Amino acid sequence: MNKVFVSGGSGYIALHxxxxxxxxxxxxxxxxxxxxxxxxxxxxxxQNNIDISRIEFHILDLISxxxxxDALEGCEYVLHMASPVxxxxxxxxxxxxPAVEGMTRCLNAAIKNKAKKFVLTSSYAAxxxxxxxxxxxxxxxxxxRKDLMPYEISKTKSExxxxxxxxxxxxxxxxxxxxxxxxxxxxxxxxxxMSNKQxxxxxxxxxxxxxxxLPIVGVRDVASAHLMAMENKKSKGxxxxxxxxxxxxxxxxKILKSNNLNVSTLVVPNYVVRFLSFFVPSLRAIAKRLNKxxxxxxxxxxxxxxxxxESVDSEIVESIQQIHSKK
Numbered sequence: 001m002n003k004v005f006v007s008g009g010s011g012y013i014a015l016h017x018x019x020x021x022x023x024x025x026x027x028x029x030x031x032x033x034x035x036x037x038x039x040x041x042x043x044x045x046x047q048n049n050i051d052i053s054r055i056e057f058h059i060l061d062l063i064s065x066x067x068x069x070d071a072l073e074g075c076e077y078v079l080h081m082a083s084p085v086x087x088x089x090x091x092x093x094x095x096x097x098p099a100v101e102g103m104t105r106c107l108n109a110a111i112k113n114k115a116k117k118f119v120l121t122s123s124y125a126a127x128x129x130x131x132x133x134x135x136x137x138x139x140x141x142x143x144x145r146k147d148l149m150p151y152e153i154s155k156t157k158s159e160x161x162x163x164x165x166x167x168x169x170x171x172x173x174x175x176x177x178x179x180x181x182x183x184x185x186x187x188x189x190x191x192x193x194m195s196n197k198q199x200x201x202x203x204x205x206x207x208x209x210x211x212x213x214l215p216i217v218g219v220r221d222v223a224s225a226h227l228m229a230m231e232n233k234k235s236k237g238x239x240x241x242x243x244x245x246x247x248x249x250x251x252x253x254k255i256l257k258s259n260n261l262n263v264s265t266l267v268v269p270n271y272v273v274r275f276l277s278f279f280v281p282s283l284r285a286i287a288k289r290l291n292k293x294x295x296x297x298x299x300x301x302x303x304x305x306x307x308x309x310e311s312v313d314s315e316i317v318e319s320i321q322q323i324h325s326k327k
Contacts, residue, residue: 004230005075005115006030007060007106008082010037012193013121013183015044016223017079022050024227029075031060031082044188062102068109077230078110081121083158085151085194092150099154100161107162111171119230120162122177123155124215127241128294136297137179137239159239176235178225180242181296185219185315186322193219199252200320202282204261208268209253212289215246215296216316221309228305240301244309246294252316259317261324 004021008014009030021028022045032038038057045052058071062082072078083099103120110118129141129152141148141156159177166175183195192201199214225242229235256263270290277287301307 002077003027003029003075004077004079005072005106005110006079006081007102008032009057010041010189011081012187012189012191012195013180013219013222013226014079014081015041015188016219017081017226018055019045019048019050019188020223020227022054026054026077028055029058029071030055031058031071033061034059040189048188062098062105065105068105069112072106072109072113072115075110075113076116077119078106078115078117079119079121079226079230080106081226082106083121083154087149087151087194087198090150092153095150095154096157099158103158103162104165107165107173107175111165111169111173114171114173116174117230117236118162118166118173118175119226119235120159120175120177121226122159122179122239124179124181124241124243125152126156126159126177127179129156133293134295134297135241137241137300174233174236176229176237177239178222178229178242179239180222180225181215181217183219183222184216184312184319186318190322192319192323196319196323200256200316200323203249203253203256203263204320204323206264208264208266208272209250210273210283210286210290211248211267211270212286213246213248213293214252215243215294216252216312217242217244217309218312218315220315221307221311225301225305225307225309228307232305234304238300238304240305240307241296241298242301242307242309243296243298244312246296255313255316256320259320261320 004026010032060067084095126141127135127139253263253265274287277283
């Protein structure tokens, strides 16, 4: 039975991925922060009628060496999915230190245990931070930019660090990265993900819709992409920009409205948003995206993985219903 290590097993994307792995009869070894998270994962799996006899738990810390080598022993595949997600201009060390050090510990343990494949959950944030308007698998965020947020820096440094270690390692481990755009969809644990909070929760609160667009993808498709990259030998050395489509925010608002949710569909001119952003801090990030059109080329996902996602609209409905039910 093939063993797969998944770091951060209680995470938003990780839980969806673990379910897929168990459904495909892999044996899953996963890390969590504390004992409470073990109980949470087991509960979530049982609620989804998943057999928990083929999952093993280890309590690991991204900023501690303890336990990593032992946890990855015998694992053929390693999916490093654990990394903090905190939006905004927060303290740098809250994000960069655990992201980079956690990746390093996980990858070094994978190399020491001679794992076949290492898949890093990176981000579109490691791609878009430059002066371009068209982005592909080969683009990188420019760390010299002064306007980068700590999250963007953390994902970029973590992925750059992975490629540096892989390229300099005597043991030639196969590695690749998954770089998803804004991930939307229901949470298996019931804990609303940061991406859903940032987009869907905010839409429920705004009295109007700004003219901005977002590249989006469904969480189940992102989980599937991880397995596809893990199992595909041709994924070695590749980055996979993962996106279903880029939509105007009004597209999402209309989906919510059609499902009887109380959300505004009033689109306002850009100058109104810019003016209000001087007085409403939460609108400042939105104001920066006005008139910004991004074109995404997901060639590797299509040509290598045969990945053509199409579920994000239905997952948006599921996610907003989940958020709404908690109020």
